[in-house]
Amino acid sequence: MSDFSSLAELVINGNYNGAKDFTQKLIDSGADPIEIINQGLMAGMDVVGVRFKAGDMFVPEVMMSAKAMSTGIELLKPLIADSDMPSAGKVLIGTVKGDLHDIGKKLVVMMLESAGFDVVDLGVDIDPDAFVNAVKEHSPQVIGLSALLTTTMLSMKDTIEALKEEGLRDQVKVIIGGAPISQSFADEIGADGYASDAGTATELCRNLIA
Amino acid sequence: MGVGSSHGNGLFFRTLTEKQAEEIHLASCQILEDTGMVIHHEEAVELLRQAGAHVEKGNRVYFPSSLVKKALQTAPSRVTLYNRKGEAALHLEGSNVYFGTGSDTLNYLDPFTFERRSWTKADVANAIRICDKLPNIDFVMSMGLLSDADPRMINREQYAIMVQNTEKPQVVIAEDGATLQDIIEMAACAVGGKEQLRHKPLFMIYTEPTSPLQHPKESIEKLLIAAENGVPSNFACGGVAGASVPTTVAGALVQANAEALSGLVIHQLKAPGAPFVYGYGNSPLDMRSMQAVYGTPEAVLFQGGAVDLAHYYQLPSWGYAGCSNSKVCDEQAIAESTMFTLMGALQGCNIMHDVFYMEFGITGSLELLVISNEVIGRTRRLLKGIDTDKESLGVEAIKRVGPGGNFLGDDHTAKHFRDNWFPDLSDFNNYENWTADGSKTMIDRARDRIKLILETHQPKPVSEEVKAQIEEILHKAQEKFGGKF
Secondary structure (H helix, E strand, O other): OOOHHHHHHHOOOHHHHHHHHHHHHHEEEEEEHHHHHHHHHHHHHHHHHHHOOOOOOOOOHHHHHHHHHHHHHHHEEEEEEEEHHHOOOOOEEEEEEOOOOOOHHHHHHHHHHHHEEEEEEEEOEEEEHHHHHHHHOOOOOOEEEEOOOOOOHHHHHHHHHHHHHHOOHHHHHEEEEEEOOOHHHHHOOOOOEOOOHHHHHHHHHHHOOO | OOOOEEOEEEEEEOOOHHHHHHHHHHHHHEEEEEEEEEEEOHHHHHHHHHOOOEEEOEEEEEEEEEHHHHHHHHHOOOOEOOOOOOOOOEEEOOOEEEEEEOOOEEEEEEEOOOOOEEEEEHHHHHHHHHHHHHHHOOOEOOOEEOOOOOOOOOOHHHHHHHHHHHHOOOOOOOOHHHHHHHHHHHHHHHHHHHHHHHHHOOEEOOOOOOOOOOOOHHHHHHHHHHHOOOEOOOOEEEEEEEOEEEHHHHHHHHHHHHHHHHHHHHHHHHHHOOOEEEEEEEEEEEEOOOOOOOOOHHHHHHHHHHHHHHHHHOOOOEEEOOOOOOOOHHHHHHHHHHHHHHHHHOOOOOEEEEEEHHHHHEEEHHHHHHHHHHHHHHHHHHHOOOOOOOOHOHHHHHHHHHOOOOOOHHHHOOOOOHHHOOOOOOOOOOOHHHHOOOOOHHHHHHHHHHHHHHHHHOOOOOOHHHHHHHHHHHHHHHOOOOOOO
8 A cells, every 4th residue: 555545544444543644644754745645635535525425435434534634634734735735615604694403504504524625714794795805815727605594595686786886796606505595596696506415515616627 | 110101311211110011911811811812723732731830621721920030031131123134223122212113004095096906016125125114113014915916825924025125124024834934944045044043033923822821732732833933023912902801991901911921931941041022002992982092092002001011021112103093194104193293102011013094003104204214304303312411411501602692503503403303395484485395295295205215215125145045935835835826
């Protein structure tokens, strides 16, 4: 077994202490940091993704694997220029204005991160202007809007309108989700996508960015 | 002696108080002593007479209460059934619960053609194969009456099918003593001899009185053969409240208990210390349809009472679960069978049969069997109760995650989420993913599972030598009947 596949195995097993030590060992031995990520850490997460989809792994185990990956990435970050950092894409996410619910959104964040996305989580009760400013600051490829309440889901439309007014709508894909949300509501307010759960949201982001 | 079932951690269930159990016990003893039983078996009558029972008109036997007391002292409080490999499989004791199918249904609800038709040997072999695969089906009974067997050979043929299609223990029905002897021979072949079978019983025999208060010749014959050979036995009629036993739950218990105890007395006189499983069934008469129905609230309560009596006597208990009156595997079937399964488990009934029975036991459904396997899985998790050790209390995890955090990413979740129950057939998908999988209902998924098991699962076969020996036993029995029917 190569060193990279040993590292991938540690990620698959969710052994985050082991993955951290092994990454350090590879760095010390002079391995290329980008290769450590692509052939070790990310390669492990790719297997995790396949197993999760097949029902052979469960969410808490995926979380442990993601933790293993990120402990490795933390060590590698200082060695790689920001622009060279491998990423599946950048996603900005937040719960819309008036809504404080975030468990579902956090699940989406965790799933996205474990799939290799760079995620900026704005938190809860985010008004349209704050979303607009964050898009300007972070230049994400996707922006995810979350709501649990039928009263707050209307703010999703306002956010999309605000992006249009600022001329940002064409630069970013907007996806929405939450208990009261449906595909037809997404169509109605002009969102680019809707996902019914955290796993589907990850796939949706992949498809929109591809 | 106490009543009630202690399950995992603090989980406890009881139907009767100890005082109620004693009231029923004393009432049953009164019936045994004052009213007695009609026993159509000379040896049994003689055994009882010599032990001090009063006998009138040749076969009306009045049991002194002291005989009951003595039998309860010699009967073991635990019985173990072994699998074909000789491993201890069912520990019938305390509050342990085990589940299995029923025997001899007339009709098979074909899961692929949806016909209600007679069983063939191939159908029964397939049904037993499915039981072999299902993790929560602990033992098998014969499931279907064979329409393609010599009618005098049905129980022997059923046994041959069971023992060759699963390694799990069996509960057996036998037409008569000679059939039981042949079944003992077949089982002995499978486990390596009669002495081995006595040491590690592979099957238990189900024998029964004919309520009210009569013991047929064949039942006693089987009871005595079982006692002699160390084959665990019950003596458990299916009472019909309002017809063969009183309509009140307590009255049904008094009579059922008297009959079961009378069987125990005869059994223990024949072979003190032989393994006996206490129990009785009650299918109350529906006063509109005149059907003996399964799993009514009273029938379930009755079982709770019977199990508490078993605990009171420190005997292993026998009962029912997973059965229904419905004609097809519909909502009624699942409601009735699930309630019986859960309640029987809480009651701590050691060995429960009839999982897959439909239509008062006239028809059998493999869909109900497969769905019940899932229900039993849920139930088994419930019986574990709530663990409150330091790790389970999770104080450190709660502190780590803190206000507004999320347990999904915490080690505590990763370490313990697998302790929780997982669905196998139940669908926990959201609507979108459920429709993407074909919008299948539970019964669709049960049928898929049946198909998959039949296509992929091959139970461990018996050796060619054992197979030939079983064939030989069947052949000899057939010859005794003077050839084919």
